[in-house]
Amino acid sequence: MFIPNFIETAGKTRPIMIDREWIASRREAVKYYLQKKWSLSGDDLDEVLQDTMVAALQSFGNYEARNNAEPSTYLIGIAKNVVQSYFRRRDRHEHRRASIDIAENIGFFFPDETEAEELAGFLREKISKLPANYVQVLRLIYYQDYKERDAAAEMGIPVDKLYSLKSDALKRLRKLCKGDTRFWP
Amino acid sequence: MSCTYQNRLDYIADYVRGALPENELETFEAHYLGCDECLANIRMMEKAVFTMRHYGANIFAGAPPITWSDRLKIWWDELQLSQQWRSAIPAFATYIVIIGVLSTGYWWLKSSLPAGGFGHKESGEIPAQAANQSLAELQHYDWTPPAPNTTDPELANRLAEIQPIYQAEKYRLAAERLATVVQDFPQSLDARLFLGISQLFLNHNNTNRAIQNLELIIQANPNHAAARWYLAKGYIKENRFDAARQQLTALKKQNDSYFGPQAENLLAQLNNLKQ
Numbered sequence: 001m002f003i004p005n006f007i008e009t010a011g012k013t014r015p016i017m018i019d020r021e022w023i024a025s026r027r028e029a030v031k032y033y034l035q036k037k038w039s040l041s042g043d044d045l046d047e048v049l050q051d052t053m054v055a056a057l058q059s060f061g062n063y064e065a066r067n068n069a070e071p072s073t074y075l076i077g078i079a080k081n082v083v084q085s086y087f088r089r090r091d092r093h094e095h096r097r098a099s100i101d102i103a104e105n106i107g108f109f110f111p112d113e114t115e116a117e118e119l120a121g122f123l124r125e126k127i128s129k130l131p132a133n134y135v136q137v138l139r140l141i142y143y144q145d146y147k148e149r150d151a152a153a154e155m156g157i158p159v160d161k162l163y164s165l166k167s168d169a170l171k172r173l174r175k176l177c178k179g180d181t182r183f184w185p
Numbered sequence: 186m187s188c189t190y191q192n193r194l195d196y197i198a199d200y201v202r203g204a205l206p207e208n209e210l211e212t213f214e215a216h217y218l219g220c221d222e223c224l225a226n227i228r229m230m231e232k233a234v235f236t237m238r239h240y241g242a243n244i245f246a247g248a249p250p251i252t253w254s255d256r257l258k259i260w261w262d263e264l265q266l267s268q269q270w271r272s273a274i275p276a277f278a279t280y281i282v283i284i285g286v287l288s289t290g291y292w293w294l295k296s297s298l299p300a301g302g303f304g305h306k307e308s309g310e311i312p313a314q315a316a317n318q319s320l321a322e323l324q325h326y327d328w329t330p331p332a333p334n335t336t337d338p339e340l341a342n343r344l345a346e347i348q349p350i351y352q353a354e355k356y357r358l359a360a361e362r363l364a365t366v367v368q369d370f371p372q373s374l375d376a377r378l379f380l381g382i383s384q385l386f387l388n389h390n391n392t393n394r395a396i397q398n399l400e401l402i403i404q405a406n407p408n409h410a411a412a413r414w415y416l417a418k419g420y421i422k423e424n425r426f427d428a429a430r431q432q433l434t435a436l437k438k439q440n441d442s443y444f445g446p447q448a449e450n451l452l453a454q455l456n457n458l459k460q
Contacts (some may be wrong), residue, residue: 029218032227036200037214072219076211081313119232120240127244133269142234143241144204163195164262170194171234174226183229 002134022071023056030079038083052082119182128178134169141166188222194230197223201230245451320454321422326382326411328352340370351379356386367398374402374409382415385422391423410441414448430455 016120031049040048056078064072127135133155140151152162178184190196196213199205205213217223237244258387266274328348343366353360361382370376377398384395399416402409413436420429433455436448 026218029224032224033214033218070215070219072217073215076215076218090320116236117240119236120243123233123236123240124246131258131303138237139241142237142243145202145238161262166198167192167195170198170230174194174229177229177233184225184233 019060021055021058023053023075026056026072026075027053030075032085033076040083041160044086047167048079048083048086051086052079055082115182122180122182124175127173130169130172133165134172137162137165137169152180188220190216190220190223193223194226197226197230198234198416201227201234320451320458321418323382323385323415323418325354326379326415328379336373336375337370340366340373340376343369344373344376347379351383354386356383358384360387360391374405374412377402378409378412378415381412381419385415385419394417395419407435408438408439410439410444413439414444415450417451426455 013049027049030052031045033082034045034048034052038048059078060074063071127138130138136155137151140146140154141148148162148166149159152159155162157165190213196205196209200210200213204207210315253334262329288339312374321423328351330345330348336344345361347366349358350362352365360380360383366373366376367380381395381398381402383390396416396419399412399419401415406412417429417432417436419424420432430452433448433452436444439445441448
């Protein structure tokens with residue numbers, strides 16, 4: 001990753017420049033952002049991503065780190081402008097809010113459905129090793145789509161405690177998945 | 186540069202499932218666009234959340250319900266305690282439990298054993314405490330002075346001085362005085378007998394001396410019933426039950442009118458306790 005130069009102003013450190021290498025290194029992050037935030041996929045995603053990267057490369061000299069803005073804030077602003085222009089051209093004034101269906105999602109995260117099913121088996125084994133209350137939290141929130149308040153009521157614990165449990169469960173889950181290349185390519 | 190975003194995983198998980206509040210959304214998006222660590226974690230979490238959402242029926246099938254131990258752990262985690270107390274309380278609780286278990290075990294063991302169960306036993310015989318408390322009880326033996334013409338006058342005089350002391354059951358003083366008499370008149374069985382009896386009423390060390398004196402009397406006169414009876418008592422006091430039984434058996438055979446029935450009775454008690 002490119003680390004921009006920094007300048008000390010009024011006791012604060014801020015980046016003073018970005019360059020082509022740094023912009024190129026952000027391609028995957030921008031792609032994920034467009035897919036996640038604007039629900040783009042397929043040709044739409046490719047076109048908007050390409051336009052965003054080109055726009056960023058053409059205009060990075062204008063970045064002045066005003067108000068201590070991070071380079072990524074500058075980049076996200078460019079992505080927003082590009083995607084809104086794209087929607088205007090296509091007469092789509094609002095980005096799709098409906099969630100992407102499972103087939104598109106599998107194509108985005110997994111090569112095919114078989115790998116998703118394998119990963120489900122892997123997760124089943126790993127999650128079974130977690131304490132029961134962690135499993136309950138993961139089940140209620142990430143499978144049954146409960147809000148935190150409802151999940152806390154279901155488990156008979158305070159909401160604060162549920163947030164704490166959820167946080168711990170996620171940390172344990174990440175630790176369990178850490179060595180697997182399907183999660184960490 | 187490593188990521189410094191606080192509670193990164195919570196933000197990531199909320200973001201992935203579309204639950205991050207609007208006011209935090211753009212800040213976080215701007216952050217992960219420039220952070221490789223967060224992007225890697227987002228990808229991992231996307232896969233995990235997607236898999237849990239769409240294959241949850243399989244993943245969470247048969248998930249155990251929350252048990253009382255889970256609830257206890259939640260309650261413990263909620264307590265506002267310093268790290269020192271968090272270490273000290275379980276250690277103290279463990280200490281209390283260990284003490285409780287040991288105490289219960291001790292009292293259970295003690296109550297399940299017969300009285301005096303922890304005392305020394307001679308070849309699997311009667312517990313010492315039982316013997317000391319019941320069988321070794323001593324009765325005062327009346328001392329009638331011998332006829333003056335059958336005894337050395339000096340001996341008779343000295344015994345006559347000690348006899349009231351003994352009869353007043355001042356055994357320690359009687360034993361001290363009789364010890365000097367025995368020193369001067371070692372052949373006097375009466376002096377030795379009452380010395381032995383007095384010593385039996387005293388403490389453990391004196392019991393051994395009493396036994397020695399009474400044994401000497403038996404050696405000199407095997408038919409001395411009183412000496413045999415108190416010798417048996419001395420043996421019981423010292424938990425030497427086989428030796429006591431031998432003396433009582435011998436005493437029983439002597440058909441002494443006073444000590445004979447008592448010997449028979451005590452022997453029966455000893456045998457019953459042995460069984």
